[in-house]
Amino acid sequence: MQRARRVIPGGVNSPVRAFHAVGGTPRFMASASGARLTDVDGIEYVDLVGSWGPMLLGHAHPEVVAAAQAAAARGTSFGTPSATEVELAEEIVERTPTEQVRLVSSGTEATMSAIRLARGFTGRDLVVKFAGCYHGHVDSLLASAGSGLATFGIPGTPGVPAAATEATLVLPYNDPVAVEKVFAEHGDRIACLVTEAAPGNMGVVPPEAGFNELLARTCREHGALFVSDEVMTGFRASREGMWGLDGKVEGWAPDLMTFGKVMGGGFPAAAFGGRADVMAMLSPEGPVYQAGTLSGNPVATAAGLTTLRLATEEVYDRVGHASDVVAAATTEALTRAGVPHVVQRVGTMFSVFFTDAEQVRDFDGAGAQDTRAYAAFFHAMLDAGVYLPPSAYEVWFTSAAHTEEDLDRIVSALPAAADAAAA
Ligand code: PMP
Numbered sequence: 001m002q003r004a005r006r007v008i009p010g011g012v013n014s015p016v017r018a019f020h021a022v023g024g025t026p027r028f029m030a031s032a033s034g035a036r037l038t039d040v041d042g043i044e045y046v047d048l049v050g051s052w053g054p055m056l057l058g059h060a061h062p063e064v065v066a067a068a069q070a071a072a073a074r075g076t077s078f079g080t081p082s083a084t085e086v087e088l089a090e091e092i093v094e095r096t097p098t099e100q101v102r103l104v105s106s107g108t109e110a111t112m113s114a115i116r117l118a119r120g121f122t123g124r125d126l127v128v129k130f131a132g133c134y135h136g137h138v139d140s141l142l143a144s145a146g147s148g149l150a151t152f153g154i155p156g157t158p159g160v161p162a163a164a165t166e167a168t169l170v171l172p173y174n175d176p177v178a179v180e181k182v183f184a185e186h187g188d189r190i191a192c193l194v195t196e197a198a199p200g201n202m203g204v205v206p207p208e209a210g211f212n213e214l215l216a217r218t219c220r221e222h223g224a225l226f227v228s229d230e231v232m233t234g235f236r237a238s239r240e241g242m243w244g245l246d247g248k249v250e251g252w253a254p255d256l257m258t259f260g261k262v263m264g265g266g267f268p269a270a271a272f273g274g275r276a277d278v279m280a281m282l283s284p285e286g287p288v289y290q291a292g293t294l295s296g297n298p299v300a301t302a303a304g305l306t307t308l309r310l311a312t313e314e315v316y317d318r319v320g321h322a323s324d325v326v327a328a329a330t331t332e333a334l335t336r337a338g339v340p341h342v343v344q345r346v347g348t349m350f351s352v353f354f355t356d357a358e359q360v361r362d363f364d365g366a367g368a369q370d371t372r373a374y375a376a377f378f379h380a381m382l383d384a385g386v387y388l389p390p391s392a393y394e395v396w397f398t399s400a401a402h403t404e405e406d407l408d409r410i411v412s413a414l415p416a417a418a419d420a421a422a423a
Pocket of ligand 1: 052105106107109111134135136137201229231232233260261
């Protein structure tokens with residue numbers, strides 16, 4: 001870590017990997033297999049981070065590794081169209097309400113491009129987002145809410161000019177009145193509303209019944225596009241993502257969607273897509289520019305395609321079972337130790353809030369956590385060989401590779417960690 005800090009800011013290439021929220025020194029991983037991570041000192045951990053979502057099948061799945069190796073041997077990048085890109089796009093279109101997708105290399109690129117496309121298609125500038133939803137480090141989406149209910153965003157970080165966020169409106173999540181109000185006031189200037197299909201970046205905050213449907217309907221009524229960010233939930237919450245649990249059942253579809261994480265099988269691959277008439281606005285057929293040297297990379301798309309093809313309903317059952325076991329045992333241990341908490345879940349995804357609230361419905365609720373108790377819990381689990389997210393605001397990601405032995409190891413570590421959180 002000392003060497004890393006000399007040449008890499010904070011020693012990490014993405015801030016969330018540092019142990020800023022929980023204290024201590026991050027572990028440097030040397031290898032991973034199934035549900036286990038092994039660090040450079042040879043210590044093994046049962047993993048509940050899963051690279052922040054992609055590792056649905058577990059680490060180093062033999063068929064995914066073989067597909068990536070075979071693809072790499074055929075050439076690591078062509079800079080031309082290739083068959084695997086088409087197959088991956090077909091797989092995404094088959095599972096989602098998108099008609100066309102364009103492949104990119106990160107979730108950030110996907111949402112950035114979807115926003116540009118929505119603005120180009122509608123000829124409008126305003127973007128509506130929710131406090132606590134993360135869509136990557138896109139300038140216009142790194143907006144914090146000002147004071148008041150529905151406010152024009154102020155930059156959430158130095159380096160983002162005020163001009164980049166002044167066309168972004170930030171609303172509280174799960175608040176239909178705020179949505180109706182902002183559209184009543186600015187509806188004819190709104191290009192799109194972007195939301196996580198089910199927020200996972202403030203911990204799991206399920207959309208209340210009918211909320212996404214209201215967003216879709218309100219956007220339609222005002223000629224704005226509804227952009228559903230499924231970078232985290234896509235091919236994770238269920239085989240058809242969060243849409244499969246919500247829109248498919250309620251009878252609505254987003255105009256645009258974004259994907260990442262699972263669809264890349266652990267490689268840099270992401271996508272945005274949706275209605276064919278909207279996607280037709282994209283370069284080269286339309287005027288909205290978007291491009292990428294490594295977009296649709298043959299190694300990444302081979303790993304992603306293999307991952308999606310292996311991700312059958314049976315896989316989602318196993319991922320869901322692992323979540324059932326860990327969530328139930330965590331509740332039991334924390335309850336016994338007298339630690340206030342609430343577990344929230346969508347599909348196979350869940351997170352644990354260290355709060356005495358009965359329910360967390362928005363960013364303010366998520367913020368009211370005992371992060372000190374979480375830090376103690378986190379370190380006790382780490383010492384017992386379980387790798388949890390190093391922040392209280394994150395999903396605990398399970399995989400289809402979590403065996404009963406892996407789950408037992410987590411379950412047996414919980415009581416002592418719950419005591420540490422109570423202390
Ligand atoms: N959208 C959502 C919902 C995400 O969870 C993330 C990443 N956590 C992103 C976008 C950004 O993806 P990436 O980190 O690949 O840029």
